[in-house]
Amino acid sequence: EAQVTQNPRYLITVTGKKLTVTCSQNMNHEYMSWYRQDPGLGLRQIYYSMNVEVTDKGDVPEGYKVSRKEKRNFPLILESPSPNQTSLYFCASSPQGYSGYTFGSGTRLTVV
Amino acid sequence: QKEVEQNSGPLSVPEGAIASLNCTYSDRGSQSFFWYRQYSGKSPELIMFIYSNGDKEDGRFTAQLNKASQYVSLLIRDSQPSDSATYLCAGNTGNQFYFGTGTSLTVIP
Numbered sequence: 001e002a003q004v005t006q007n008p009r010y011l012i013t014v015t016g017k018k019l020t021v022t023c024s025q026n027m028n029h030e031y032m033s034w035y036r037q038d039p040g041l042g043l044r045q046i047y048y049s050m051n052v053e054v055t056d057k058g059d060v061p062e063g064y065k066v067s068r069k070e071k072r073n074f075p076l077i078l079e080s081p082s083p084n085q086t087s088l089y090f091c092a093s094s095p096q097g098y099s100g101y102t103f104g105s106g107t108r109l110t111v112v
Numbered sequence: 113q114k115e116v117e118q119n120s121g122p123l124s125v126p127e128g129a130i131a132s133l134n135c136t137y138s139d140r141g142s143q144s145f146f147w148y149r150q151y152s153g154k155s156p157e158l159i160m161f162i163y164s165n166g167d168k169e170d171g172r173f174t175a176q177l178n179k180a181s182q183y184v185s186l187l188i189r190d191s192q193p194s195d196s197a198t199y200l201c202a203g204n205t206g207n208q209f210y211f212g213t214g215t216s217l218t219v220i221p
Contacts, residue, residue: 042213058208090155097207100146103155
């Protein structure tokens with residue numbers, strides 16, 4: 001089944017403790033992207049990647065890191081999480097970017 | 113700041129009616145526009161995208177784009193209770209995507 005898989009689905013952590021949210025797609029898509037979704041603010045793009053080793057910032061990159069060492073994987077790293085990073089995170093992939101993205105199931109992160 | 117604005121609703125329509133969802137965008141350089149459906153607690157699902165002025169139809173859905181007015185709309189014909197969801201409008205400029213906050217639609221049986 002074609003899908004974008006994120007793990008974990010739910011995560012509660014403490015301020016300052018480094019964490020990684022994994023994302024993997026099995027559709028051989030070139031483009032991958034991370035979003036966060038907050039009430040009243042909608043979906044905001046954090047980072048995106050056009051191919052292996054090619055990444056760029058979205059609208060809200062501060063406090064996040066990404067890497068794209070393999071085509072299928074695009075992990076999101078929070079080196080020192082803070083409470084304002086409590087949010088619902090989505091990973092997404094697309095064959096060409098301009099044709100729209102397929103989203104993963106989401107990761108609900110709470111930073112206390 | 114690139115923005116997409118949507119009426120948050122809620123929008124209620126009776127079953128079988130046409131639901132009309134609208135959004136406006138700020139960046140004239142935006143290339144394509146997307147409509148996503150998001151059920152409560154689920155991830156967004158792409159319904160369709162449009163990049164040329166005019167209408168694009170896919171089954172019960174019609175997307176409309178007017179670049180001069182910077183306006184995008186989605187019509188849902190023969191609305192069904194299963195169409196009850198939040199509808200997200202999005203645009204892109206290059207590889208950067210920006211989303212509206214969504215319109216909540218309820219289809220009343």
